[in-house]
Amino acid sequence: MTAPFVIVGGDAAGMSAASKAKREGPDRDVIVLEKGEWVSYAACGMPYYVKGTVEDLEDLVAVTPEEFRQERDVDLRTGHEVVAIDPQAKTVTVEANGERFDQPYGDLLLATGARAIEPPFDGIDLEGVFTLRSMDEADAIEDYVTAVDPETATIVGGGYVGVEMAEALVERGVDVSIFEMLPHILQPFGEETARVVEDHLREQGVDLHLETAVEGFAGGDAVESVELADEGAVPADLVIVGVGVAPNVELAEEAGIELGPTGAIATDEYGRTNVADVYAAGDCAEATNAVTGEPDHVPLALTANRAGRAIGSTISDDPTPTGETAGTAIVKAFDLGAARTGVIDPERAREAGFDPVHVTIEAPTRPHYYPGATDLTVTLVADRESERVLGASLVGHEGTKRIDTVVTALTTGLTVSELQNLDLAYAPPFSPVWDPILTAAKVLVGKLDL
Amino acid sequence: MTAPFVIVGGDAAGMSAASKAKREGPDRDVIVLEKGEWVSYAACGMPYYVKGTVEDLEDLVAVTPEEFRQERDVDLRTGHEVVAIDPQAKTVTVEANGERFDQPYGDLLLATGARAIEPPFDGIDLEGVFTLRSMDEADAIEDYVTAVDPETATIVGGGYVGVEMAEALVERGVDVSIFEMLPHILQPFGEETARVVEDHLREQGVDLHLETAVEGFAGGDAVESVELADEGAVPADLVIVGVGVAPNVELAEEAGIELGPTGAIATDEYGRTNVADVYAAGDCAEATNAVTGEPDHVPLALTANRAGRAIGSTISDDPTPTGETAGTAIVKAFDLGAARTGVIDPERAREAGFDPVHVTIEAPTRPHYYPGATDLTVTLVADRESERVLGASLVGHEGTKRIDTVVTALTTGLTVSELQNLDLAYAPPFSPVWDPILTAAKVLVGKLDL
Numbered sequence: 035m036t037a038p039f040v041i042v043g044g045d046a047a048g049m050s051a052a053s054k055a056k057r058e059g060p061d062r063d064v065i066v067l068e069k070g071e072w073v074s075y076a077a078c079g080m081p082y083y084v085k086g087t088v089e090d091l092e093d094l095v096a097v098t099p100e101e102f103r104q105e106r107d108v109d110l111r112t113g114h115e116v117v118a119i120d121p122q123a124k125t126v127t128v129e130a131n132g133e134r135f136d137q138p139y140g141d142l143l144l145a146t147g148a149r150a151i152e153p154p155f156d157g158i159d160l161e162g163v164f165t166l167r168s169m170d171e172a173d174a175i176e177d178y179v180t181a182v183d184p185e186t187a188t189i190v191g192g193g194y195v196g197v198e199m200a201e202a203l204v205e206r207g208v209d210v211s212i213f214e215m216l217p218h219i220l221q222p223f224g225e226e227t228a229r230v231v232e233d234h235l236r237e238q239g240v241d242l243h244l245e246t247a248v249e250g251f252a253g254g255d256a257v258e259s260v261e262l263a264d265e266g267a268v269p270a271d272l273v274i275v276g277v278g279v280a281p282n283v284e285l286a287e288e289a290g291i292e293l294g295p296t297g298a299i300a301t302d303e304y305g306r307t308n309v310a311d312v313y314a315a316g317d318c319a320e321a322t323n324a325v326t327g328e329p330d331h332v333p334l335a336l337t338a339n340r341a342g343r344a345i346g347s348t349i350s351d352d353p354t355p356t357g358e359t360a361g362t363a364i365v366k367a368f369d370l371g372a373a374r375t376g377v378i379d380p381e382r383a384r385e386a387g388f389d390p391v392h393v394t395i396e397a398p399t400r401p402h403y404y405p406g407a408t409d410l411t412v413t414l415v416a417d418r419e420s421e422r423v424l425g426a427s428l429v430g431h432e433g434t435k436r437i438d439t440v441v442t443a444l445t446t447g448l449t450v451s452e453l454q455n456l457d458l459a460y461a462p463p464f465s466p467v468w469d470p471i472l473t474a475a476k477v478l479v480g481k482l483d484l
Numbered sequence: 485m486t487a488p489f490v491i492v493g494g495d496a497a498g499m500s501a502a503s504k505a506k507r508e509g510p511d512r513d514v515i516v517l518e519k520g521e522w523v524s525y526a527a528c529g530m531p532y533y534v535k536g537t538v539e540d541l542e543d544l545v546a547v548t549p550e551e552f553r554q555e556r557d558v559d560l561r562t563g564h565e566v567v568a569i570d571p572q573a574k575t576v577t578v579e580a581n582g583e584r585f586d587q588p589y590g591d592l593l594l595a596t597g598a599r600a601i602e603p604p605f606d607g608i609d610l611e612g613v614f615t616l617r618s619m620d621e622a623d624a625i626e627d628y629v630t631a632v633d634p635e636t637a638t639i640v641g642g643g644y645v646g647v648e649m650a651e652a653l654v655e656r657g658v659d660v661s662i663f664e665m666l667p668h669i670l671q672p673f674g675e676e677t678a679r680v681v682e683d684h685l686r687e688q689g690v691d692l693h694l695e696t697a698v699e700g701f702a703g704g705d706a707v708e709s710v711e712l713a714d715e716g717a718v719p720a721d722l723v724i725v726g727v728g729v730a731p732n733v734e735l736a737e738e739a740g741i742e743l744g745p746t747g748a749i750a751t752d753e754y755g756r757t758n759v760a761d762v763y764a765a766g767d768c769a770e771a772t773n774a775v776t777g778e779p780d781h782v783p784l785a786l787t788a789n790r791a792g793r794a795i796g797s798t799i800s801d802d803p804t805p806t807g808e809t810a811g812t813a814i815v816k817a818f819d820l821g822a823a824r825t826g827v828i829d830p831e832r833a834r835e836a837g838f839d840p841v842h843v844t845i846e847a848p849t850r851p852h853y854y855p856g857a858t859d860l861t862v863t864l865v866a867d868r869e870s871e872r873v874l875g876a877s878l879v880g881h882e883g884t885k886r887i888d889t890v891v892t893a894l895t896t897g898l899t900v901s902e903l904q905n906l907d908l909a910y911a912p913p914f915s916p917v918w919d920p921i922l923t924a925a926k927v928l929v930g931k932l933d934l
Contacts, residue, residue: 046917079853079912093853324907335917336910357905364909373909403529403543435915436885438908442892445906455807456895457774458888459814459823460786462529465885467496467785 036062037140038109039349040126042116042285044068045075046335047316047342048145049097052108054346062350064108065137067128069115072169073099078335080172081195084179085202091173119289121309141311141349144286144299145342148279148317148333155190155275156250162257163273166195175274184208184271188260190248192219195276197231197367200240203272204368211241211268213248213260222363224378226394226413227427231367238368279333281318294320296331305345305356313349315341315356324358324445325376325424326386332359360441361425364434371434376425376444378415383425389418393478397470399433404462408432412474414440414450421449421482426474439471450478486512487590488559489799490576492566492735494518495525496785497766497792498595499547502558504796512800514558515587517578519565522619523549528785530622531645534629535652541623569739571759591761591799594736594749595792598729598767598783605640605725606700612707613723616645625724634658634721638710640698642669645726647681647817650690653722654818661691661718663698663710672813674828676844676863677877681817688818729783731768744770746781755795755806763799765791765806774808774895775826775874776836782809810891811875814884821884826875826894828865833875839868843928847920849883854912858882862924864890864900871899871932876924889921900928 039055041048044066052064066073072095079094088094102108111130118127125136150165152158162182164175178184187203189196192214200210212219212235218228219235219242235242247263251273259267281298292308294300299314301307303322307314316338323330341356348354364373377383383390392415400407410430416423426440443453454475460467468476489505491498494516502514516523522545529544538544552558561580568577575586600615602608612632614625628634637653639646642664650660662669662685668678669685669692685692697713701723709717731748742758744750749757749764753772757764766788773780791806798804814823827833833840842865850857860880866873876890893903904925910917918926 076851076853076912076917078910079851082854082912087855088853334910336907339917340905355905358907360907362907362909364911364914366911366913371914375907375909401526401529403526403538404532405537433885435883435909436888438886438889438906438919438921439892441907441909442889442896442898445902446892446896446898448892448896452895455790455805456888457786457808457810457812457825457891459812459825459885459891460528460784461814461816462526462532463816464814464821467526467789469888471888 037124037138038063038065039141039143040137040139041066041143041145042126043145043147043316044073044110044112045145045147045316046338048143049074049102050339050342051143051145051315051346052102053106054343055350056106056108058347058350058352060107066108066110067114067116067126067137068110068112070168071112073102073110073112075169077167080166080169081198081202083172084176084199085205091169094169116285119285121289121312124311141313143345144312144314144318145316146282146285146318148281150275151278151280152275153277155248156261157252157257158275160251160253160257161255162253162271163251163275165275166199167279178272179206182271186211186270187272187274188213188268188270190273190275191277193276193278194363194365195274197365199274199276200235201366201368204238204240208272209241211243213243213246213262215245215247217245219244220365220372222361222378223372223374224413224427226411227372227374227429230411230429231370231372234368234370279317281331281333283318286314294329296320296329298331300329301356303355304348304353305341313345315345321356321359324360328386330359330361332361334363358445360445362437362441364437369431370429371432372427372429373434373437374425374427375437375441376415376423378413378425378427383415388424390415390424391418391478391482393474393481395474395477397473398466399430399470400464401462401466410434410470412470414474414478416450416478416482418482421451423448423450423453433470436469436471450475450482454479487574487588488513488515489591489593490587490589491516491593491595492576493595493597493766494523494560494562495595495597495766496788498593499524499552500789500792501593501595501765501796502552503556504793505800506556506558508797508800508802510557516558516560517564517566517576517587518560518562520618521562523552523560523562525619527617530616530619531648531652533622534626534649535655541619544619566735569735571739571762574761591763593795594762594764594768595766596732596735596768598731600725601728601730602725603727605698606711607702607707608725610701610703610707611705612721613701613725615725616649617729628722629656632721636661636720637722637724638663638718638720640723640725641727643726643728644813644815645724647815649724649726650685651816651818654688654690658722659691661693663693663696663712665695665697667695669694670815670822672811672828673822673824674863674877676861677822677824677879680861680879681820681822684818684820729767731781731783733768736764744779746770746779748781750779753805754798754803755791763795765795771806771809774810778836780809780811782811784813808895810895812887812891814887819881820879821882822877822879823884823887824875824877825887825891826865826873828863828875828877833865838874840865840874841868841928841932843924843931845924845927847923848916849880849920850914851912851916860884860920862920864924864928866900866928866932868932871901873898873900873903883920886919886921900925900932904929
């Protein structure tokens with residue numbers, strides 16, 4: 035009997051691996067050790083629970099623990115925390131119900147995820163100050179909003195969580211301020227897209243402060259105000275800190291498992307770490323960037339699901355690459371969508387050896403004569419010499435899923451001229467003759483030809 | 485002084501070529517000879533004029549004749565019909581205002597378009613029997629509907645025109661029947677997509693008859709009934725015949741310009757015919773199929789615009805390929821969208837040397853917990869041995885523009901496994917974690933692995 039496949043962490047990467055491994059090799063024991071109680075949940079849906087769009091927190095659970103145990107025959111143990119790995123003995127040390135024991139493994143998957151970064155702000159432990167990373171936190175925020183009925187909320191950080199929580203809290207009737215340290219929100223989307231979203235947030239009544247550093251929070255038991263570096267204190271009945279995430283790598287590090295340049299766990303194309311029979315996937319692990327070919331840390335759901343699933347195959351004697359990441363992301367901000375993929379930041383492009391050239395255009399999502407057309411702002415980036423497509427960012431009221439065309443183009447190494455010649459779908463209710471992506475490519479070809 | 489660039493036909497291909505040629509070489513004379521009065525119009529928008537979505541027929545004109553003449557310096561001559569080409573003398577013979585003259589050319593572009601096929605039905609010349617290809621026909625249909633206020637309409641043929649006109653006429657309060665000779669409507673979309681659209685048309689009150697041959701029309705001055713091969717006569721106050729188009733190639737043929745296997749004008753990758761300095765583009769010309777590499781005839785707007793534009797560059801000493809066609813199409817049918825690309829028909833795939841394998845799946849456009857999710861039906865086709873993506877068809881209430889991901893994949897020669905690993909955009913308001921295209925790819929990979 036092969037020793038069991040042991041998985042540390044029961045969310046996207048872990049449960050995808052468990053399910054796939056049981057499908058490929060039903061006879062092998064698959065043990066998932068999850069320190070919390072929630073498994074296989076859609077973290078990306080949490081802001082919509084706070085907003086009220088999603089009624090029950092349980093609705094965000096894709097597959098319940100019972101289904102994993104009963105229908106998929108996965109030995110899922112919630113409330114089980116792995117505290118150490120012994121790669122020589124091929125065991126993990128587990129703490130559960132006040133006990134400690136060693137669990138042998140044949141293959142081990144680290145799917146320990148990431149945690150919200152908590153900057154050393156004064157007063158970060160005050161009541162009413164939250165990060166949003168776990169289901170318990172989503173639950174706590176919703177409870178707090180319902181119980182306290184805050185008049186004002188401050189969001190620290192203008193990333194995905196900040197933008198989505200601004201929408202959620204405005205919907206709940208709260209006056210929302212966002213404080214962003216950088217010159218623009220949504221940094222990975224580039225300045226052109228960020229500006230459009232910033233204008234829209236302000237139109238929606240969000241009080242947006244760029245280049246504004248928060249120093250801490252003040253109050254009695256509960257938070258009452260936010261202390262800014264330059265502008266003094268502003269009142270806040272609720273604070274959401276959304277300044278990014280850090281991979282949970284301590285367990286791996288202590289076991290001698292190598293981290294990569296991004297600080298997440300280094301893996302090869304099959305998700306293997308430098309230690310035999312130990313894999314890593316999801317928000318704790320690196321993936322290869324489809325444009326630069328370099329290790330990257332993109333803690334998003336699809337990457338995690340895909341890598342977990344691939345590793346479930348690989349440990350079942352069907353070696354399957356985990357796939358590259360294009361850093362694709364899409365976010366809703368009130369009535370707008372914003373999407374991005376690849377390398378947009380010129381500095382990052384130059385570090386990867388490219389000479390980036392970009393254009394930003396506005397093009398309608400349908401012909402002028404067809405009702406409902408709105409402008410899509412497309413930023414497209416290519417390398418000057420090779421003319422290869424490097425990245426793109428879109429923002430508009432509809433049509434931002436068109437980013438997938440650019441994802442496919444940059445993953446396959448298309449040039450801008452080749453992108454320009456794609457036979458994309460046209461009919462008046464769906465698109466102008468020249469899809470906005472094609473229009474951006476035409477303009478960028480023109481710029482590269484100069 | 486270089487002899488002028490002469491263009492025969494003033495719609496998408498012709499006017500794109502004219503505009504591009506003047507931008508690239510403002511000093512060269514560009515003469516467009518158009519036998520009708522309308523130029524540069526969106527034929528795809530005509531059903532929406534009949535429907536009432538588009539108020540004025542003029543709204544469908546992208547650039548007016550005056551703009552071409554004044555702002556773009558194009559010598560546009562409407563009411564000018566080219567009746568012969570002399571490739572030796574490098575002249576075309578033109579008839580206009582009852583006169584006939586020869587016009588010399590340096591380069592010549594044939595952009596003569598296609599015409600609606602008119603089967604030899606009895607009574608096809610009756611009042612109230614229309615095809616829909618030209619702006620004048622759109623105008624006439626709208627006038628007729630307004631004047632006659634028909635109770636019943638029959639549409640012969642369940643292609644794009646048939647489906648779009650069914651929607652338009654139902655909106656105008658007419659009882660609509662469609663008669664389709666083949667077992668399914670929308671033949672290029674494949675049976676799985678067609679079935680979904682057929683069910684929807686019937687839900688919308690369209691009386692749909694498959695495998696039903698029309699023999700002719702009867703009436704006094706105006707049409708009153710449609711004669712069916714097997715079922716006798718059915719009443720019809722209005723008839724739309726939409727059984728396909730045929731390329732206008734007579735002028736080319738008489739001048740010794742070669743046609744290709746599809747019956748349209750054969751061209752190379754730059755749009756050149758077999759005769760020196762004579763190009764062809766748009767609905768009268770072939771294009772190379774991106775999947776099979778063979779000549780194909782796909783008379784659609786983007787192909788025409790793109791080829792015309794490329795030829796405008798090529799004749800200006802900037803040789804530019806016209807681009808391949810993937811046979812991409814998208815059509816609205818009441819509340820549904822249907823899209824297709826590549827090679828879907830198994831017989832056609834086999835003729836091109838492939839061993840096609842396909843799956844059809846239903847997947848939601850958003851996660852189950854997010855409001856507004858609807859099912860998208862995805863048919864994905866790949867070659868068994870190479871596992872290359874060959875084609876796809878989508879149908880659903882939203883999200884059919886996702887076909888563009890498959891367009892990009894099959895143009896670049898991706899395998900299904902590579903398609904499955906694309907980092908497509910995910911957030912709950914826009915997509916489930918696994919986009920429906922990825923889900924289809926996963927299922928097809930599983931089928932190919934068996």
